[in-house]
Amino acid sequence: MAAGAAAAFGACASRSLEPDRASAPAFRISLAQWSLHRSLHAKTLDPLDFPVVARRQFDIGGVEYVNSFYGGRAKDHSYLRELRKRCSDHGVESLLIMCDGEGSLGDANAAERANAVENHKKWIEAAQFLGCKSIRVNAYGSGPPEDHAAAAADSLTKLADWNGHDLNILVENHGGLSSNGAWLAGVMRRAGHPRVGTLPDFGNFRIAEGHAYDRYLGVSELMPFAKAVSAKSYAFNASGDETTIDYARMIQIVLGAGYRAWIGVEYEGDAHSESEGIQLTKALLERLRPGQI
16 A cells, blocks of 8 residues: 555654645755655556655655656556655645657657657656656767758657647656757757757766767756756765866756746665665755745
């Protein structure tokens, strides 16, 4: 049962709901499911209990799912209804589904690209059923950078316009060309669609082996198109500061772009337990969050 599984992750925290907009902080903090990937892969955490753990263990009121943990459940409305109920019961908002493994939206081969677009549609429907605002996709593909960008922009626009759905289609810097901030910003401009945007990640700027893009420049380039933000973290020192990423600088970039929505905790390190890493990331975001807006 949900309560039993969630209890294994620690004592219950307050179930206070998010503040209303009149007194809302500069940003709200959500939890990316990938932060708990070790527990989910080990099957010590049921994916259905993710929103329960987010609230009870960490007092976080927004969640970001990863499609790989829900396998063939994208069209299982009975399962999704139970997931939606657990969110409702614990005052948790479903924000987005991170979609991987569904093909390359920027593939040079038109048939492969069309197949990738088709594969993502079930996750658009699942996200809408859960009440999400967005899905996160990848801009992987092939061919020269300009051709790759044009193909990716075309696929993103097709998904955004599909079947009258009104979800955002977001691209994360997630390796390869997508980790080149200038290139991905160019894809956004090519798409030119109000519901095609970015999900800047603080940590994913590895373009190739031994070649990394400047993370601060990259986030700056992606923020004008951002509809979600991922606060990737790896390790912390005794003062509670992230040792790989200058979080103060990142938050300044994010807020300086006028962003005032959710920032997702995404702990990916192994220097701390999953629970500790999530708590440390949340605490750092709270410490750096300015006063009310």
